Amino acid sequence: MEKIVIPALDEDRAQEVRRGWQTVNKFGKDLGKLEEMVVQYAAMTGAELPQKLRSAMVLMCGDHGIAKYGVSAYPQEVTRQMINGYMRETAGATVLARHARADVYVCDVGTAFDLSDLDRVYHKKVAWGTNDFTQGPAMSREQAEAALQVGIEMADMCIDKGYNLLYTGEMGIGNTTSTAAIASAFMGLDPLLTVGRGSGINDERMKIKRQVVIDGLAQNKPVEGDAMDVLCKVGGYDHAGLAGVIIGAARRRVPTMVDGVNATAAALLAYGLYPESRDYMLCSHLSSDISHKKMLEIMRLTPIVDAGMRLGEGTGASLAIVVLQAALDVYNTLSR
Template sequence: MEKIIIPALDEERMQEVRAGYAKIDKPAANLGKLEDMVVGLAGMIGKDLPDKLKTAMVLMCGDHGIAKYGVSAYPQEVTRQMINGYMRGTAGATVLARHAHADVFVCDVGTAFDLSDLPKVYQKKVAWGTNDFTQGPAMTREQAEKAIAVGIEMADMCIDQGYNMLYTGEMGIGNTTSTSAIASAFLGLDPQLTVGRGSGINDERMKIKRQVVIDGLAKNMPKQGDAMDILCKVGGYDHAGLAGVIIGAARRRVPAMVDGVNATAAALLAYGLYPQCRDYMLCSHLSSDISHKKMLELMQLSPIVDAGMRLGEGTGASLAIVVLQAAMDVYNHLSR
């Protein structure tokens, strides 16, 4: 991969916003996280705060070879069905994106389906889904780097169109299984502490899902904390693409609002590759999936919303974008 430089936060801009809050006729720091978010945003963008966010949800789609074991409540064909829903604007992710005044960009970085009949989907397929990681690595290093590059390309495209906030969405049946394996490998945790119910699976499927993660880790032995090694061995193309989006945004001083547990696994990979990326991440919400909190703790990210959500697809990030815009409105209107 090319060497990427992530700029430092602009401390001078952050201090200016803190000083702006001090001028507002209110008790100090009584807006809590709202103030922290706006101060952090100023440091990320390194210039005057905009009146309004121009937001793009980048939704990366990829399928997982381990889906065949029944680790999800849904068959793999649902990946394509959901992408059709995004195109029609009838999925929960797109409804909430409209509420957040966000535009949605759907990218096929590695689904198992031919989506060429959906012209509005960005056709960037690296492979037709990942390999079954219980039998060997999910992807090659070359494939992983290509998928990350797709994410960086998508981030650049959006930023070149004037978007000043990106947020992450993902789709791929079986991806919470890969996420659990990523979390176990990166954090050095037993799968008992990372495998959750994802799409709402029953106890029988839960046993299968946990065993798939155990088998995948035993077969591949990913190196703890080595983001590229972990991605290649147990990750997904959706994870790789989203990691690229976060990296691409950070290098251009554009914040990324990270969605739920799968997007946070992608953020963890981006952080492992380029630790400075963490300064440009905002955590949208706390997923009910058990590995989410542990990954956030490592990156020292605090969720904006805690509503027990686990749908993914960018839904939690859409809610958090609304909160962030409200926080900016308060500051912009009262500090002048």
């Protein structure tokens, strides 16, 4: 995969917007985080602030070989069922995306199902799901690079269409198990500190899920802090695709609103591969999954919303985009 160059933030533009807020708020920081969000957006884009956000959710779908162990409350077939729901626009993710006035692009980067009958899906399948990482690496380096490239291409496509904000969504039964393994491997944490209940599993499944992560780490011995090694050994194609989206958008000075725990694991991989990509991330919300806060801390990202959500699929990011648009509306109106 070719080396990506990510530009520095435009600090001059950021200072201009800070001065604008000082003019608006005579008593200083009246709007708290909303002000800083607008400053960050200006620094990322280096351009005049838009009147309206034009947002695209890039929803990456991939299946996980470890799903067969019963680590989720749902069978793997639900991956296809949910994708079908996205196409009908009846899933919670698409309802909230409509509320945020965002368009949704669903990409099959590695599901275990034939989705050729769904013509609105972007068919970019690298493999039919990952390998069982308790028995060896989840994917080869070539497959990981191909999935990253899919994400970069999806980001380019959306930006070429005129979108000025991308956000992350994902679907794949078993992905919170892979996320926990990514978090443990990258940050050197005990699985007790990263394995959460994901889809709302009971205590019995929780024991299985934790053991799967323990076994996967023991089998593969991923190198702490080495994003590519971690991705290949315990990651998912959904994670790789989203990491590519973040990197591809950062290359073109377009911010990405990062969703919940799975998307944040993808962001952590993007950060590990290209630390500068962190400068182009906005954190949408704080997931109730236990590893989320730890991943945000290492990237120094602050959530906009804390609503106890754990659904993923871009739902928290849809809410945060509404907040960001409100902040832009205030600045654009009052600064005039």
